[in-house]
Amino acid sequence: MKYNYPLFICFFTVFLSKAQTVVTSDKFNLPETVEETSGLIYYDNKLITHNDSGNAAELYEIDTSNGSIVRTVSITNATNVDWEDIAQDNTYIYIGDIGNNYGNRTNLKFYRILKTDFDSSTNVTADVINYSYADQTDFTSNLNNNNWDSEAFVVYDNYLLIFSKNWANNEVDVYTIPNTVGTHSAVKVSTYNSQGLITGADVVGSNKIYLSGYSVSSNITPFLIEIYNLDISAPLNLDVFTNSKSVKLNNFLPFGNQVEGICFIETNGFSDTLYISNEKLVASIFTFPSKLRALTIDNSTLRAFNFIKNDGFIIHPNPFENEIKFSDNAEEIKIYNSLGSCVLSQNATNSINTSELSPGFYTISVTYKKMLVTKKMIK
Numbered sequence: 001m002k003y004n005y006p007l008f009i010c011f012f013t014v015f016l017s018k019a020q021t022v023v024t025s026d027k028f029n030l031p032e033t034v035e036e037t038s039g040l041i042y043y044d045n046k047l048i049t050h051n052d053s054g055n056a057a058e059l060y061e062i063d064t065s066n067g068s069i070v071r072t073v074s075i076t077n078a079t080n081v082d083w084e085d086i087a088q089d090n091t092y093i094y095i096g097d098i099g100n101n102y103g104n105r106t107n108l109k110f111y112r113i114l115k116t117d118f119d120s121s122t123n124v125t126a127d128v129i130n131y132s133y134a135d136q137t138d139f140t141s142n143l144n145n146n147n148w149d150s151e152a153f154v155v156y157d158n159y160l161l162i163f164s165k166n167w168a169n170n171e172v173d174v175y176t177i178p179n180t181v182g183t184h185s186a187v188k189v190s191t192y193n194s195q196g197l198i199t200g201a202d203v204v205g206s207n208k209i210y211l212s213g214y215s216v217s218s219n220i221t222p223f224l225i226e227i228y229n230l231d232i233s234a235p236l237n238l239d240v241f242t243n244s245k246s247v248k249l250n251n252f253l254p255f256g257n258q259v260e261g262i263c264f265i266e267t268n269g270f271s272d273t274l275y276i277s278n279e280k281l282v283a284s285i286f287t288f289p290s291k292l293r294a295l296t297i298d299n300s301t302l303r304a305f306n307f308i309k310n311d312g313f314i315i316h317p318n319p320f321e322n323e324i325k326f327s328d329n330a331e332e333i334k335i336y337n338s339l340g341s342c343v344l345s346q347n348a349t350n351s352i353n354t355s356e357l358s359p360g361f362y363t364i365s366v367t368y369k370k371m372l373v374t375k376k377m378i379k
Contacts, residue, residue, distance in 0.1 A: 049277065103140070150163065164198070199213050332346075
């Protein structure tokens with residue numbers, strides 16, 4: 001999928017409140033073989049990825065020190081219609097053939113591979129888990145304007161939690177099916193106003209899930225959602241968003257990085273380390289290569305805020321000239337330039353004078369009722 005937008009090159013670390021929340025570091029460009037990387041898992045100290053729609057039905061082991069492909073495993077009874085994510089439990093690796101840009105697929109499925117088979121052979125046979133959405137009645141083709149697409153799932157307590165990519169309303173629905181072979185009806189168990197498209201997921205133990213995504217309205221600007229303090233249990237209580245706390249992290253990467261894969265690597269109790277991948281993106285005359293990055297997230301600062309869902313708080317106008325206004329009094333306002341430097345700040349106000357700012361791209365972070373709102377803006 002191609003998008004056109006002005007070139008905006010920068011690399012910055014995001015600060016929330018007065019402490020550093022996330023550090024992003026480039027590891028390497030991915031090989032051309034996996035330039036359409038669409039999912040990640042970290043298994044047995046190995047990074048495993050795959051390509052998305054129309055590519056080979058193969059998994060690739062990546063050397064995390066240099067990015068080279070060290071092994072390719074073919075799934076001999078599978079077809080890559082639209083592979084979008086990969087997940088694991090103690091016994092199996094699961095591949096989600098769940099992409100559905102047109103909203104009209106009737107052959108959605110997961111492939112399930114024994115880890116022992118994956119470890120011992122480069123040609124494996126997969127079990128098949130078929131499913132459909134219980135509440136979908138209209139299968140009219142509607143490219144990138146439907147709520148039946150998905151690019152993210154996790155395995156949780158013998159169930160697959162499927163996170164939708166809602167092109168029509170920019171929200172995310174969570175559906176669930178058993179992780180057993182057969183044909184299942186996916187039931188909706190949770191909904192969240194993500195204000196963007198979800199593209200990847202990974203679970204950390206039993207009490208945390210990370211989601212990756214991007215905002216189309218902001219020129220493919222990536223974001224993360226951390227869902228923590230999970231209080232769910234299968235099969236009767238899988239309402240992920242109601243029974244948890246969630247925070248959204250914006251502006252950890254510049255425009256042009258269509259983040260597709262995410263996987264958890266390790267934690268030291270206070271911070272989590274993740275890998276994220278983005279597929280190759282061609283925008284006008286510019287090309288953004290597929291790449292692997294490492295993220296270190298400081299949870300002690302990240303959880304000091306909640307993400308505003310839908311309470312009517314408005315930042316305007318955009319583009320702006322000499323003033324930015326807010327629909328209610330903000331506790332703290334910080335404006336960052338394209339290099340990540342804070343160029344303007346103010347407390348306890350419903351507007352901020354921006355006449356001294358030069359024309360360009362900015363990120364505004366507003367603390368409001370102990371919640372953090374961030375937005376890309378242009379002068």
